[in-house]
Every structure is written in C-alpha cells, then in structure tokens.
Amino acid sequence: MSEELELIISEVSVDMKKAISHLETEISKIRAGKATPQIVEGIFVDYYGSATPISQVANISIPDPRTITLQPWEKNMLGPIEKAIIASNIGLNPQNDGIYIRLYLPPLTEERRKELSKRVFNEGEQAKVAVRSIRRDSIEQVRKLQKDGLSEDTAKNSEGTIQGITDKYILIVDQVCKDKEKEIMTV
DSSP: OHHHHHHHHHHHHHHHHHHHHHHHHHHHTSOOSSOOTHHHHTOEEEETTEEEEGGGTEEEEEEETTEEEEEESSGGGHHHHHHHHHHHTOSOOEEEOSSOEEEEOOOOOHHHHHHHHHHHHHHHHHHHHHHHHHHHHHHHHHHHHHHTTOOHHHHHHHHHHHHHHHHHHHHHHHHHHHHHHHHHHOO
16 A cells, blocks of 8 residues: 555656646746747747748747847748747747848836736746646545555545645745746846
8 A cells, every 4th residue: 555655645746846847838938038949939830731840940049138030941931930920929020031030029118027927927826726736636546545445644644745745846836936027027
C-alpha cells in the first residue's frame, strides 16, 4: 500500500510542476514592453498547405529591445507570414520591406500595463485551479486506498503531505505572477 501512496504523492509533484511550466509558458507570451521571440511563437503560417510554426519558416531575431525581425527562409513566404501575424491578433502591425518583416513594439501606456497585469493574474488563477484540481484528484485516490484497507492515520498523513505540496506550488504561482507584474509595470 505504501508504494501506491508514494506513487500518488510523486505524481502530485510532477503534475503540479507541469501546471507551473504551463503558466510560465503562457505568461512569457504576454509582452512586457520588451521584444522576445515568444511573442510570435504561437503563430502558424500556411506553408504550402500545412500550418507550420513561424519559427520553422523564418529566422526570428531581436535587433533592439522594441523590435522583432523575421527573415523568411524563402522570399515567397513574406506575404503568408505577414497575413499570419495580422490574423494572430497580437496587436502588432508587420512592416514588410521585401527582405525582412519587422514588428515594432510601441511603449506601453499605464492603462495597457494594468490590463496586461490583469491577464497575468487571470493566468495565475487558472494555474491555481489546476493545482487544486490535482490536489483534489490525489486526495480522492488516497481515500479510495483507505476504503481498500489503508489505515486512517496513514491516509490523514498522506492528505497532509499532499496539502503541503499544494501550498508550496500555490506560493510558486503567486511568485511567478508577481515577478511578471513587476516586469510589466517597470517603465
């Protein structure tokens, strides 16, 4: 029985780490006034009939803190890349000069910074919901083991351990969100 408990508890940590890494991925897509390749990472381009990530059809570079430059591997991909960026609704207008596509990030207004902070905390809340859902599922598994003969004390200790892990990951979510908010609010 203790092997099953150890497996449940180790799965809790693994699943919660996945929730944190998903949060970090989603938050990295929120632009904080600085150009990063993650801003265009989720954009797919129609490449000869198949949806292909933009990073596989163009070289992405950051020549300065407010500019993203895309240089397609093939010249005829300039148009489809430009259309994909416009369709992705990331709030940036591509400028095509025949060789490169440049995306200029305008300075963020105070209102826009607050709006982005709210988005960060919404992502954080979704991560907390995921962490709590993992906790609920694992505690249900422990209770099933208890019905199958696991002692009540062992079950309560396991639930306490799972709650401790949950609390640790909730604090990590809060810290990740605070760090991103600080990055966004820094002028």
